[in-house]
Amino acid sequence: MTTDGTEVALDHKVIQIPEGLEGERVDSALARLLGLSRTRASELVAEGHVTLDGQTPAKSDRVSYGSVLEASIPAPRRAVVVATEVEGMRLVFQDDDIVVVDKPVGVAAHPSVGWSGPTVLDHLAGVGIRISTSGAPERQGIVHRLDVGTSGLMAVAKSEHAYTVLKQAFRDRTVDKTYHALVQGHPDPHTGTIDAPIARHPKHDFKFTVKDGGRDSITHYDTLEAHRFASLLTIKLETGRTHQIRVHMSAIHHPCVGDLMYGADPTLAKRVDLDRQWLHAHKLGFIHPRTGEYVEFESTYPDDLVHALEIVRTIDDNPLPR
Template sequence: MTSDDTTEVRSVYIPEGLAGERVDVALARLFGVSRTRAGDLVAEGLVLLDGAAPMKSERVEHGALMEATIPAPRRAVVVPTEVEGMSIVHEDDDIVVVDKPVGVAAHPGVGWDGPTVSGHLAGVGVRISTSGAPERQGIVQRLDVGTSGLMVVAKSERAYTILKQAFRDRTVDKTYHSLVQGHPDPHTGTIDAPIARHPKHDFKFTVRADGRASITHYDTLEAHRFASLLEIKLETGRTHQIRVHMAAIKHPCVGDPLYGADPVLAKRVGLERQWLHAVRLGFTHPGTGEWAEYESPYPDDLQRALDVVRDLD
């Protein structure tokens, strides 16, 4: 039932199929909210299990009564703010391609009040497509906050539809360079491993049999004493995909402690984020129908770190 215009109160008995699951997992599956949102609701005391407030890691039992008070999700707002270091690589009537610096999100979201690509475009007067959720209008792809490089944003409604489908159909060439620890064996290969949310860490992902299909191709460009420079192409576009897959084969991105990178090496090369950059982006232009391709040089911090690794040889 709905208690007012913004808050929903729901209750359900735990079915046998969810017995033994964590509270936040059961809540997410039963009420259709994200795992992160479910964890937040539990932490805020808005969830009861047989009348008592549980911990999110507590396991549910068959037949237990779960009650949840679910406020309407807060809407993130695009704030026009020009972002230092953001450059526009290409712009026409249909698209705008930007070179995103580290520390910038693709769009605003609950829990993120830092700079965004959409906020920068609004700040410099670039009008983009109104398709998509209000805070994600025009956004057809995303890069992690800690990853730099190329992103395309739709300006026309037609471009938004065509580009979204192109990403779904895997016809977009997404090429990254990453400096990873050690030396992958074989030096050229494909990682085909499903990715899901980590069962114990809200903002982390992992390889799991019940995850979404994820395919990463890599090729070694340079092999050094402590690290290798890889060229990576993605077939799919899962959150943290490269970082998860590199960690899964025991060669995490240098400077990525969340996924097991050595903090001593990161400090030695002067890195404060993962060495991962979207160097090339190619796709069929939604307006002309011709292939369009854009490239981005390494940012200063990544170039310096690579130079140090080369010198360590």
């Protein structure tokens, strides 16, 4: 990194496209040839560090057998924790081993490259809470995550012992994760299980989809309220895949209200004044890593979700404008 903040290329690669990659997207071919993640390869293309036969390609362009792909790999950018109190963040519980927070919408779990907004770890550092040093530097203490656009309960390990025990508990699927979601329409049956593997979407960065060969993903749901245009569900996760609830509900054609990325109706989203998915981590329960006792925490809906639900309840007899 230079003094003016620009990145310095660490490596320059010149590769001829093999026959087996004929027709692949540029970002996909780059990822496979250099052993990069698809996300990192897409970033390199978007930032102009890649050429194809001397021209700057779009990441969705296709490569041809014999074409020459050149890539300058810059120094990896690092995400860092910035100690600052985050508005709306609430400490639900803490002791020597764990801290449980009620995360507001618009806050990430931890810093990451490409995210410049507030994070849970920023807030904990800002209020002087020391956490476990286990995990990658920018994710220390993190045992599970919530999407930026999802509000609710999140646990962070303060001790090394708690980090080890809780990470294993999430792997073993012994943590009780209960969400509430307002979804479009009425799932049939009104109580059910969605068992469908999830993988990265082949055409859209930062999006996931149900796909054969993906990671096993299991979601249980039950209907709490049924209204004309939407249903309020309670959802329990066996697995914890990225965007799992959003992907699964979209796959059965009942996306979360407001979740435009996964096919929600923009007319309904506008009517209920919602600019994010109606999804809230309502309850979190697990065996305390030190005491061995079961602990459970609960979070009420934030104001924007309360407002949207109230509108849905009142428009049962009033059709949406077209």
